[in-house]
Amino acid sequence: MIRLLMVDDHALMREGLKQLFQYADDIEVGAEACNGEEALAILERERFDIVLLDVSMPGIHGAELITKIRSMEDSPTILVLTMHNETQIAKNKLKAGAAGYITKDSSAKDLLDAVRKVAAGGRYMAAGLAEKIAFEASATTPVVLHDLLSGREMLILRMLAQDKKITEIALQLNISSKTVSTHKTRLMQKMHITSNSKLIEYAIAHHMTV
Numbered sequence: 001m002i003r004l005l006m007v008d009d010h011a012l013m014r015e016g017l018k019q020l021f022q023y024a025d026d027i028e029v030g031a032e033a034c035n036g037e038e039a040l041a042i043l044e045r046e047r048f049d050i051v052l053l054d055v056s057m058p059g060i061h062g063a064e065l066i067t068k069i070r071s072m073e074d075s076p077t078i079l080v081l082t083m084h085n086e087t088q089i090a091k092n093k094l095k096a097g098a099a100g101y102i103t104k105d106s107s108a109k110d111l112l113d114a115v116r117k118v119a120a121g122g123r124y125m126a127a128g129l130a131e132k133i134a135f136e137a138s139a140t141t142p143v144v145l146h147d148l149l150s151g152r153e154m155l156i157l158r159m160l161a162q163d164k165k166i167t168e169i170a171l172q173l174n175i176s177s178k179t180v181s182t183h184k185t186r187l188m189q190k191m192h193i194t195s196n197s198k199l200i201e202y203a204i205a206h207h208m209t210v
Contacts, residue, residue: 036060100124161203
């Protein structure tokens with residue numbers, strides 16, 4: 001069962017989504033929040049598999065909220081559900097640590113598919129946006145892989161490149177070794193790097209060891 005925290009400042013949107021998820025046998029809305037502060041408070045108390053997150057809300061929101069959630073111990077994966085279909089906004093939220101991005105004009109089936117995919121450890125991008133991003137990438141310079149990383153992931157990559165151990169990084173950043181390992185796994189997935197040696201080679205090639 002996928003346990004979901006729904007975060008949206010519009011009560012009607014939350015009610016509509018709850019009705020949709022009632023028809024899915026494998027998805028449970030465990031809690032809901034109307035703003036970022038409430039979401040963070042709930043996440044301090046309860047465990048969830050996924051946060052379904054609107055990014056346009058009063059208070060803490062957007063990339064800042066995503067970063068705060070992702071920095072929490074055993075943080076859930078994040079699927080952004082928003083009205084914004086601009087590629088730059090989508091890329092910004094993915095870089096902050098979201099695993100997926102889907103727009104509110106998507107079909108119910110697409111939303112359910114997106115929830116299941118990111119909850120299983122995959123990534124999801126609304127089809128129209130994925131095409132736009134692919135076109136922009138082909139029309140400009142190639143994407144630099146480490147540009148896909150969040151600020152915390154980039155910091156850990158640099159520390160790994162300096163031959164620091166997981167325990168050293170955890171102590172320096174005042175987080176658990178498990179959290180460091182999780183960040184390492186995610187950054188390697190984002191960069192499509194499958195071994196420690198390849199990771200170090202990449203870091204050296206991009207002058208990250210100093």
